[in-house]
Amino acid sequence: MGRSNPPAPQHSRGRTAGVVGALVGLAAAGTAVGVTVARVAGRRVRAAQLGPAAAVAEERAAAQLRTADPLGTAARAADRTALVQADDGVLLSVEEIGPRDAPLTVVFVHGYTLSMGSWAFQRRTLAAELATANGHRPDARLVFYDQRGHGSSGRGRPERSTIEQLAGDLATVLETRVPRGPVVLVGHSMGGMTIMGLAALRPELFGPRIAGVALISTSSGQLAELNFGLPELLTRVRAAVFPVAAWTMRRRPALAERTRRLAADLVSVVTRSLSFASADVDPALGRYVDAMIAGTPVDVIAEFYPALAGMDEIGSLEPLRAVPTLVLTGDKDKMIPKEHSDLIVERLGRGGEATAEYVVVPDAGHLVLLEKPDEVSGALTALLRRVAADLSVAP
Template identity: 80%
Template sequence: MARKKAAHGRGHTAGIVGAVIGLAAAGTAAGVAVSRIAARRVRASQLGDAGELAAELVAAHLREDDPLGTASRKADRSATVQADDGVLLHVEEIGPRDAGLTVVFVHGYTLSMASWTFQRRALAAELATANGHRPDVRLVFYDQRGHGASGRGAAERSTIEQLARDLDAVLEARAPRGRVVLVGHSMGGMTIMGLASLRPELFGSRVAAAALISTSSGNLADLSFGLPELLTRVRAAFFPVAAWTMRRRPAFAERTRRLAADLVSAVTHSLSFASTDVPPALGHYVDSMIGGTPVDVIAEFYPALAGLDETGSLEPLRVVPTLVLTGDKDKMIPKEHSALIMERLGRAGDSRATYIEVPDAGHMVLLEKPEDVTAALTALLRTVGAGTSPRR
């Protein structure tokens, strides 16, 4: 009987740890969830050029009469950019090298450049058929350190400041001349704010516009993620244990997450999307990106996100057209965070910012409502004179 009780106790403890890891990972401030179990469904290596699953999703959600088919999403060039600490960042580009305007896409926490697959395809198709003229816009996508196909850095480098330095390195290496538009989702938006703090002189000179999608300038540790107050307190109490486990015993954390695979996938879907008609394949697609991010990398970045305060970094963004976009039912980073960014951008009385709430959309609005996001980005590009107009 004692053995049975002990075994039950160990199983109960493992169950709690698994639930805490799943809950904490899914509820981290700027991410979607932490799960490598989804790699069984789609290998992370397939996501370099958006993968076969992305092609299926694109076909289902975008124009079926696109004359370029899936070829419009393929990169014209791939490159590697070395960050200031030696980490190698994977970059893919679409469009002419000497384009007058470069649009740089910065993805969110636990994701990869593949999260932009719908925008990438729609904009790339338009660039290739822009009224028969040679396009003057280039699209640049890269994987943040520790994510996708990029390399990992030291744990102490898992900060927004370092991500901002990485973005600066990408600009120096891949867009050293001409105007730039920065587009960031979630942690990617925080990276842009970090760059504004690091290199404020770029905004208005090199950086012509910016888009901050489903992001926040701070106070992330207090988010409830749509959970009841009791569960929020439990998550806050147990997260340090989960984070320690992910950092110090990643193999154990991975095994535990495999045991809770179905629960984690369900939580991920709930926190990523708000619509009732989101196809399961789209949820698996998010799972597959998350599956390529090691649990210890996710744990290493969490303190930087939980302690984020980029309020002062918004000042440089006031001088350029800035799109602030959010899903109206985002549980991860509620729309109030975007509204606060908008308020702070407009405080000078001469705001050049545009605020958009996408109806019935969650944190992964760029995948859930791709046409709305692409249309908003197209309008932003037009404000800086880009000749792109993706068809709806």
């Protein structure tokens, strides 16, 4: 009979749990965040599935969440909420601001481990600007939705965690909530990749239906080569241990969640380093980000990671040349460095008849939409004015 190995000492197991937790947190922090209330807001979908009485009670709680103000943003409440059913039955949570018959609709697509709440600053600013643009009615409708597995949307089967599926979900949101009229798509990080996926899936939409695009802190591929701003030695360690963390998140999600909590302080430090460039980020914003990462299930993070790491959408950019496109990035983005935006702009072209406008925000990291919200909102407003002028819609 073979001799079994003795059990590891308790302190060794504790160190191992801490390391795994740190890796899980790093994997989660490694691409983006979501909203503080993701877990609670997720009850909205479940309540709708349970019946009218549960839905009423849950909607009351959701209304309280929507009026909460974790970032001091005086966030604009939704005029309408809806559930959109994807092609595989997954329910996607949608919120809208502005009239259904507005001459232009702006659809916001969030990133990996985020939710629609990541647009809190832009939601407030753009809603206020559009509501007063011509003195009496909004010139655009704002549509926000949670990607599958994120925020308050439902989850699909693991094999559906692909850019192609996310692009299909976006197409369904457009068909269901924006069946007519011109649309501007705004995507951050994985949201930008979703838009590129839609360009590959439905290129005919760009021009006739999709009148403008904004790609914020995103990439068209080669994400597996990112080093997150780490020294070479640590990059090698990361490459060796990330598969272990990914396996743990997929196969042992309960263990991964526990170890992630054990390493919460380390995760918080890593998150701030990867998300922001400014040294004076408001601690409340940091806590907001921490809460969102903690609110995204680790198995969702693991399921989407291979699709992101293996993505190659450089060939999907061609349809975007038919419409005005904003490419925006922070100059100190450690997650998806500026060079990835450089490549997108090079592919789209600048000058002459080219459509791309390039904005590089100084002293900003991957979460530029939260770190430098005024710069992002200003660039989006300029894009919307450009699109409106092309469409002869009042700015």
